[in-house]
Amino acid sequence: MDRVYPEIQTNLQENAGVRRSSFLQRSRREAWVAFSFISPWLVGFLLFIIGPMLASLYFSFTDYDMLSAPHWVGLQNYIRMFTDDPRYLTALKVTFKFVLFSVPLKLAFALFVALIFNRNHRGVGLYRTVYYLPSIIGGSVAVAVMWRQLFGGDGAVNHILQWFGLTGTNWIASVSYSLWTLVLLVVWQFGSPMLIFLAGLKQIPSEMYEAAAVDGATRFTRFFRITLPLLSPVIFFNLIMQMVDGFKAFTQSFLVTQGGPLDSTLFYAVYLYEKAFSHFEMGYASAMAWILLVIIGLFTALIFKSSSFWVYYESEGGDKS
Amino acid sequence: MKSALAKSVVYHAVVIAIGFAMIYPILWNIVSSLKPEDEIFRKAASLIPSRWVWGNYAQGWKGFGDYGFGLFFKNSLIVTVLVVIGTLISSTLVSFGFGRLKFPLKGFLFACLLVTIMLPQQVTMIPQYILFNKLGWINTFLPLVVPAFIGGVPFFIFLMIQFVRGIPRELDEAAYIDGASTYGIFWRVILPLMRPALATVAIFSFYWTWDDFMGPLIYLTDPEKFTVARGLQMFADPSSMTAWGPLLAMSTLSLVPVFFIFLFFQKYLVEGIATTGLKG
Numbered sequence: 001m002d003r004v005y006p007e008i009q010t011n012l013q014e015n016a017g018v019r020r021s022s023f024l025q026r027s028r029r030e031a032w033v034a035f036s037f038i039s040p041w042l043v044g045f046l047l048f049i050i051g052p053m054l055a056s057l058y059f060s061f062t063d064y065d066m067l068s069a070p071h072w073v074g075l076q077n078y079i080r081m082f083t084d085d086p087r088y089l090t091a092l093k094v095t096f097k098f099v100l101f102s103v104p105l106k107l108a109f110a111l112f113v114a115l116i117f118n119r120n121h122r123g124v125g126l127y128r129t130v131y132y133l134p135s136i137i138g139g140s141v142a143v144a145v146m147w148r149q150l151f152g153g154d155g156a157v158n159h160i161l162q163w164f165g166l167t168g169t170n171w172i173a174s175v176s177y178s179l180w181t182l183v184l185l186v187v188w189q190f191g192s193p194m195l196i197f198l199a200g201l202k203q204i205p206s207e208m209y210e211a212a213a214v215d216g217a218t219r220f221t222r223f224f225r226i227t228l229p230l231l232s233p234v235i236f237f238n239l240i241m242q243m244v245d246g247f248k249a250f251t252q253s254f255l256v257t258q259g260g261p262l263d264s265t266l267f268y269a270v271y272l273y274e275k276a277f278s279h280f281e282m283g284y285a286s287a288m289a290w291i292l293l294v295i296i297g298l299f300t301a302l303i304f305k306s307s308s309f310w311v312y313y314e315s316e317g318g319d320k321s
Numbered sequence: 322m323k324s325a326l327a328k329s330v331v332y333h334a335v336v337i338a339i340g341f342a343m344i345y346p347i348l349w350n351i352v353s354s355l356k357p358e359d360e361i362f363r364k365a366a367s368l369i370p371s372r373w374v375w376g377n378y379a380q381g382w383k384g385f386g387d388y389g390f391g392l393f394f395k396n397s398l399i400v401t402v403l404v405v406i407g408t409l410i411s412s413t414l415v416s417f418g419f420g421r422l423k424f425p426l427k428g429f430l431f432a433c434l435l436v437t438i439m440l441p442q443q444v445t446m447i448p449q450y451i452l453f454n455k456l457g458w459i460n461t462f463l464p465l466v467v468p469a470f471i472g473g474v475p476f477f478i479f480l481m482i483q484f485v486r487g488i489p490r491e492l493d494e495a496a497y498i499d500g501a502s503t504y505g506i507f508w509r510v511i512l513p514l515m516r517p518a519l520a521t522v523a524i525f526s527f528y529w530t531w532d533d534f535m536g537p538l539i540y541l542t543d544p545e546k547f548t549v550a551r552g553l554q555m556f557a558d559p560s561s562m563t564a565w566g567p568l569l570a571m572s573t574l575s576l577v578p579v580f581f582i583f584l585f586f587q588k589y590l591v592e593g594i595a596t597t598g599l600k601g
Contacts, residue, residue, distance in 0.1 A: 031425060033503045037418030040411035041434070044472025049437055052448035059447065066451065113339075121332060129587060130340045133347060136583045140532040141553040142572035146350045149365075149565075156349055159366035188343070240439070248441040251534050255554065272443055277539060282447050289443040296441060 060287035065280045077287035088288070090263050091271040098179060098267065099246035102186045107238055110190040114197035115227075128198075135191025143185070144255030148172055151181045172257060175264045182252045182265055193238040200234035201227070229312040236311045240303055247296050268292055347576075354378070354569035361565050374566060378574070381567030385556065388544045390571055393552035397531060400465050400548055404530040405523050407469030412477045412522060413515060417507050419478070420485030421493065437475040442535075450539060464540040465533075474529075477522045484518035485511060520589040528579045549575045 035042070060077055064070035081088045113131055117124050137143050150156050153170030161168045171177045204227065212222050228235075250269035253259055259266040259274075272292070276285035348368055353361050354377055356370040382390050418424070419431055453464040472478070492514075493506045501509065537551040544555065553575055556568055 027423075030423065030503075034418050034422035034424035034427075037422060037507070038415050038424075038430070040470065041415040041472040041475075041478060042430070044411075044468060045433065045437070047471070048449060048468055049440070049445055052445035052452070055448035055451070056444055066454075116332075116336060119332075121329065123333070127336050127340055129584070131343055132587075133344055133580075133583070136528055136579055137347075137576055138528070138532045140575065140579075141534060141550045141557065142350070142575050145553070145557050145568060145572045146346050149353070149361075149569075150346055150349065154362045154365060156366040159364075163366075188346075244439050244441070248443060255534065269441075269443060276447055276450075282451070286447050289441070289447065292441055293444050296439070300439065 056286045056289055059283050060290050062283040063281075064283040064286075066282055067280075070283060073283070077284045078291070080284070081287065081291065087263060087266065087271060091266045091268050094179065094264065094266050095247060095249075095268040098183065098249065099243060102183045103239070103242045103246050105183065106187045106190050106242060107193055107235065109187055110193040110238070111197050111231075111235075113190065114194050114201055117194075117198055118201040131194070132191040135189040138189065140251075141255055144251070147181065147185055147256050173261050175262050178257050178261060178265050182256060185252055185256065186246075186249070193242060196234060196238055197231065200231050204230045232311045233313065236303070236307055240300060243299055243303070244296055247292060247299070350569060350576075351573050354566065354573045356566065358564070358566050361569070377566035377570040380564070381556075381571040381574070384552065386544075388547070388552065390549070390552060390574070392545070393547050393549045396462075396546060397548040397550070400462050400537075401527055401530045403462070403466040404469040404473075405526050407466060408473045408477055408526040409519055409523060411470055411473055412481050413512065413519065414507075415472070415478050416481030416485050416515075417511055420482045421506075421511070422503065434475050434478060438479060446539070453540065459540060460542045460546055461540075462546070465530075465536050469526075474526065477526060480522060481515070481518050484515060488514050517589060520586060524582055524586050524589055527582055531579055 059070060061072060061074060062070035063073050063076075117128055117131075151171035152158075153168075153173070155171075157171065158168035169177065171181050208226050208230075209222055212226060217225065248269050249267055250273065253265045253267040253270045254273070257265040259270045268288070269292075272285050272288045275281045275288065349366075352368045352370060353365075355373045355375065356364075357372060357374050360367075360370060384390050384393070419427070419434070449464070453459060456463075458464050458467075488511060492510050496506050496510050532550065533548075534550045534554070537548045538554075541547055541551055544552070547555065553568075553572055556571060
């Protein structure tokens with residue numbers, strides 16, 4: 001499948017009757033050239049990814065405050081996390097809840113908007129720009145300032161509710177609602193999954209819908225029998241990416257609610273940051289990071305495993321019609 | 322015919338209504354930055370101030386103490402421009418290597434690259450901090466900028482590899498037969514064709530860096546070195562916050578470069594996201 005230079009070289013060399021050893025030399029040189037191209041990444045990968053990962057694994061078994069040398073404590077950090085740190089368990093619970101609600105809501109909304117935009121109406125380009133706008137400002141501080149204001153006790157949202165005769169509370173400062181304001185913030189920034197859905201929708205051949213319409217399928221049936229199955233690989237991709245983003249979410253909580261009130265929005269990453277950079281418990285924070293990695297790995301594996309039940313690949317049943 | 326028209330009207334009405342709700346927070350932010358202080362809360366939901374207070378911008382620009390937003394913007398610009406340049410250089414080189422050349426362990430290394438896209442930065446953050454601390458790089462731009470030059474964001478490399486793979490091989494073969502070296506093929510054939518991918522990566526990397534908060538939070542401690550995000554956060558600290566008008570003015574201003582780039586280059590952005598999303 002891959003036609004690469006060494007192969008062209010082989011052909012040329014065979015024609016010229018060049019000896020094999022010179023080919024080996026060539027291919028070795030070829031490899032060196034290739035490594036010189038990928039070296040920026042390779043160096044970065046070893047220096048900033050693999051090295052730190054191993055270091056972090058080691059630190060996770062130590063007690064380390066950066067002032068004195070790390071000293072080995074075995075599994076103690078891991079044990080303490082689950083048996084002697086209620087705030088850790090809170091962070092875990094809050095993060096799970098956040099991921100569980102924000103990811104499906106965001107994907108559903110992204111798909112809904114993509115369906116709206118997958119039509120040849122006039123002005124769709126402009127609408128798409130407007131809908132995408134919130135997503136480009138991402139986790140910036142400006143958004144946090146905005147959100148704190150909008151959902152504050154005296155904020156715009158409550159003023160709008162008043163027009164309808166409803167009284168709001170201070171959403172940001174409320175133990176029961178603060179997490180939902182963050183879920184809303186994340187759902188509001190649905191832009192990238194939406195664009196990916198849109199690209200996926202454009203790949204679905206229109207003949208399928210036409211054939212289904214001839215057969216008398218309702219819009220509802222068409223969506224569930226054609227759109228969803230054919231889009232399932234894209235849903236799969238978006239689901240994994242958003243799940244990972246959800247688990248490592250930091251700025252939303254850190255900037256909008258500072259983890260509060262009463263730890264009701266204490267994201268995993270926020271608590272980890274606090275442990276590492278306010279308390280300088282580097283060992284404990286490293287252990288937390290590894291558990292986070294394990295959680296993300298488990299969820300990824302779970303989604304991959306489940307994919308055989310719901311992700312449709314054309315090669316499996318494409319020749320049915 | 323009539324029902325088609327009615328449908329179209331309903332469609333546009335619904336899309337505009339949702340769209341308005343979508344950008345309301347942004348409009349609110351912009352308008353509130355021009356409101357007199359007392360109206361920001363008293364008439365919080367309104368999008369029309371009783372009078373336009375441009376002074377909020379002048380006052381906000383001055384910042385606080387010795388640190389004005391001019392300084393923060395300059396810092397952000399330095400960091401962002403360097404990161405964009407570094408990312409472009411490193412990811413084009415690497416993507417050519419993965420997309421075109423053959424070398425031992427290629428499959429394995431490519432798998433490593435893919436896995437790192439999903440790797441939470443928390444796993445590497447602490448040792449990286451310790452490393453940069455030992456190097457004496459804390460409170461300089463180096464921890465923010467140097468990683469971009471060596472590898473940087475694997476997502477960008479992946480995006481570029483996908484793009485390089487899409488360029489017809491006949492082009493390099495022709496150049497090869499004409500006597501071009503591998504470097505020549507990269508420089509003369511592939512690089513000029515990569516322009517759309519370069520644009521996508523440049524834009525993404527611009528606004529991720531511009532918006533980035535965690536990096537500056539960890540590595541910059543002296544207000545002299547703060548980026549806009551960090552300066553704004555210091556400005557917005559609820560415990561010391563008094564002047565909402567100037568704060569909102571500066572937070573609006575911090576979004577201007579991002580909006581500007583988005584509006585002018587959104588074509589590349591949309592294409593970039595669509596390609597990576599699907600060819601993966």
